[in-house]
Amino acid sequence: MKLYNSKSRKIEIFKPVEDKKVKMYVCGITPYDTTHLGHAFTYVCFDVLVRYLKFKGFQVTYTQNVTDIDDDILKKAKEVGKNWKELGQYWTDRFTTDMKALNVLPPTYYVKATESLPKMIEIIKSLIQQNIAYENEGNVYFDVKKFKAYGELSKLNRNQMLQIAKDRGGNPDDKKKHDPLDFLLWQNSKEDEPSWDSPWGAGRPAGRRGSPGGRPGWHIECSAMVYQYLGDQIDIHGGGRDLIFPHHESEIAQSESYTHKIPYVKYWIHTAMLMYNGEKMSKSLGNLIMVSDLLKKYSASAIRWVLLSHHYRTPWEFNYKELDEAEQEIFQIKTTLNHLGPSSHSEPDLSGEKSNEYLKQFTNLMDNDLDTPAALSLMKILGNNILKKGKANVEDSQKVLKNLLKILGF
Ligand SMILES: [Zn+2]
Structure with missing residues (x-):
């Protein structure tokens, strides 16, 4: 069997680390809004990959996460005046209902980021000890200069990386960073944000009511869950193509610096972007097609048929x-x-x-x-x-x- 590896940009013969066993992780949703067809395309494609690997006789362990603590959730919770946890649970349930309707098999482990906080703290501690990460006023950053391979997955140059980091909330202007490309591993929680006890945040009693503790950065969540549920090296890591930088690039940097096991991921598989009305289907552009709306008018099989009639690596326009x-x-x-x-x-x-x-x-x-x-x-x-x-x-x-x-x- 051959699969395209985004890391090598080549079609490669698929051979898992352990014979006949496949460890696979796919980045899951951030549950603050409804499931759109772009999500469905990604998860249906990976569902077929899992089903096909099983048919080929592989034993597949598949982990998918829910990014249940994140800037987007907190922002949305504030907007609609809801508790962030309730909001996350509500949209997670809606997502799993939509996936079930589309006959997507549940992953072996479906886990919330907030369930892996001790592992995140353990990894960050180790990175600080190795002098690969540094703390500044309660925030902890990954020092990208200490990881030579940073950029090898996305193959972007420094200027391109900085531009994308800026567009996707990477905050390169943050004065607490040594280098604008450094990314957050841990951050201080604001007064009205959820917080967890951590070793960081000098002079601020962490995690107690009224005294802000901290919360994790986005990328560390997936590194921790991969380690906790699959181990230090996995066969397939998937997600939408828009996750390559900075998310997956940063995951590699954190995980390989922590475990010293290289490569962290043997095959990087990314799904193409779905377009509608000539642009990428995205929340910010407001051109979303919701799965739940389609299910009112069309059969789940027809929706699945349309999704699979497009190759997972080819961008396409919905009609x-x-x-x-x-x-x-x-x-x-x-x-x-x-x-x-x-x-x-x-x-x-x-x-x-x-x-x-x-x-x-x-x-x-x-x-x-x-x-x-x-x-x-x-x-x-x-x-x-x-x-x-x-x-x-x-x-x-x-x-x-x-x-x-x-x-x-x-
Ligand atoms: Zn992820």
């Missing part, structure tokens, strides 16, 4: 026409599977051999960097051939079609 067409495809396949019924003929036929041929074609396509669009086309061809055959000798073909659809999560 409703594709959903209508997908609904037709689903109807056609259902007819193929149900209407004909299994053959009662006992005469010998070659359909078994032919069916194996389909299975071979299917695995060839999926082995080639998870070519789901081509796999869906194959489903259509197989379906058409079953219809052509009429009532006789279709049982084997129907079985194969059913099984292949199952691997794709239908």
